[in-house]
Amino acid sequence: MTIDEMVQKGVHLGHQTSRWNPKMEPYIYTKRNGVHIIDLIQTCSQLKTVSDMLEKYSSQGKSFLFVGTKRQASGLLAKVAIECNSFYVNQRWLGGMLTNWKTIKRSLCTLQELEVQEGTEGFQKLPKKEATTFRKRKERLQKYLGGLKGMTALPDVVIIVGQVEEMNAVLECKKLGITTVTILDTDCDPTLTDLFVAANDDSIKSLTLLCNTFLHAIQTGRDRLKDSTPGTTLGRGKTNRAAFKKREVIRS
Template sequence: MSTLHPFRRGNLRLLQKSALRLNSTKVESTTAAVQPEEVPVTSETKAAGTAANNTESPHFKLLNAHNIPYDGPIEQLAEMSEAQLNEIVNSAPSPTLGRENILNSRFEKLLSLYGNRDKLKKQFSSSSSLLARFPNLVPSDSTSPYTPAELTIRQKHHASMMGGLGSKIVKVYQPHTLITNPPKINQVTVEKLMASGAHLGRSTQLFNQNFQPFVYGKYKGLHIIDLEKTTSYLKNACKVVQGVVENGGIVLFLGLQVGQLRAIKEAAKRCNGYYVARKWIPGAITNSLENPKPRHEVDMQDFKTNRELNTDESNQVIKPDLIVILNPESASVAIKEANQARIPTIGIVDSNVDPSLVVYPIPANSSSGRTTNLICGVLGKAGETGLQRRLQKVAEYKKTLGMEPNENFGLIDKIDDEN
């Protein structure tokens, strides 16, 4: 048995003495009722009186109905009824201090619960509550903290009762979905563009006069971009990307600001293109000496043909067929090289940028990461559609020739040359 609190031990001793005093008064009353006549004082009666007075000593043990002494005050209280407990509690002297009154009232409540434990146990076993579903559960004492099993049951009960309450949050913005699962161009609406902040332009003091056709208005020192025109120009850019990839062209995604690496990487992966992040090396297009070597030829399915290239083909300048620039204002060198090499460009232009810098401008907020991720994902999705169409056409063409879908065209060319 665990040790009791000092206050509880004191109250139990007090109750034990009160119980002994109550039993002694009951014995005296019963003896007076049975033997109304006076008993002469003898040596035996003196001895009996001395034994009765010794019941107040701490070494005295109260006997139960079977004349077996109790082990402690808890066992004595265990066999008492609720009325006997209340009588003992009321017979105990009340404390004098206010703190003791509060503690004594709490102790009386605990004793009343302890006296009614059998009744409460029957109610618990017969109830249809959640705890009744677990017959092997041992409930903790009312003065002890909950056990881990009880806490788990209480949490399940709370979830079943209160889990369905509250607001249901729908259409929550998740940043990774614009990169991992971007929408198609037919799913892009003005509401999605506005939610991404594409309508917010730069300050009116930084306004470029050539951007005037794309301005919707002014608000608190900012130019508001017309999202209807943004949607229209974005559709045209998607058609360009889809057409270039479908015809076997190379698309290069260029994002030089922090936080754009993952977006351009995923977009380039979708359309089997390339990307440049953080810094554009001057001369990457115009300086042919910096092109990678050795080189190899690929077919329309992007498989190696294993054909040996001649000198002119080995020295030919490799350049992309289309460049997608997320921030044209910070990629002026790349735009100049693309214009010099006659490479078409697609760019997200803001209100402080001249739209004529790129061939296919998309008026939107280029400083917002959410906007650039959305537009880059949509363009990458369009390139993926073009790639699937190209592979499907090549598979149908191979089928007409009696070839397998994964068979290489270079093997057929070698066989024809040998024949």
């Protein structure tokens, strides 16, 4: 990826200078018309480092969780996550999604049970009111947890888009010692993530360019893993592959 490509996609455009985090100063090239301009030479280097690490983690069979609930990122993250057999949260981060994993896991089991029940003859015979209540419960669980179907353990790596918006996820990862990779805009804190790429996290063009690079790295690592150990389970622990096929892309 070249700097020209990044400029065309607006990767260099940060926030207004009044909305910056001073900790991002080392990664800012200049300011123009009241907007901080990100140093793309550093961004290129960071993207190479992150891509190499994602490929390495993937080749080791590690699991990935994409987190991004802002409108620009929602549909994109779901698509990218599904393409690389990973998980995602793109609607709302429920408190304790990681730190209270046992409860979330039970909710995922409930969702699976509801989906099975919905296809039974008994469901068809339910009174209309009960059937409506049933569907609403299932739809709520699907909306917030649908991207976690098949996840049987905590993820090894969490990829975050929108650090400011996803601070609860950031802090849960930090508390549990889970590796984080973050796209950091000029209003973010680089000390709260393990790996990062300084870039515009608001533009869909910028996010698409970066997330597709992450996708390619993870897929390359998956291919290396399959070539070296045929039949190896992708992800941490026993990943439910069938659930990947059933997951829906949830868009805001």
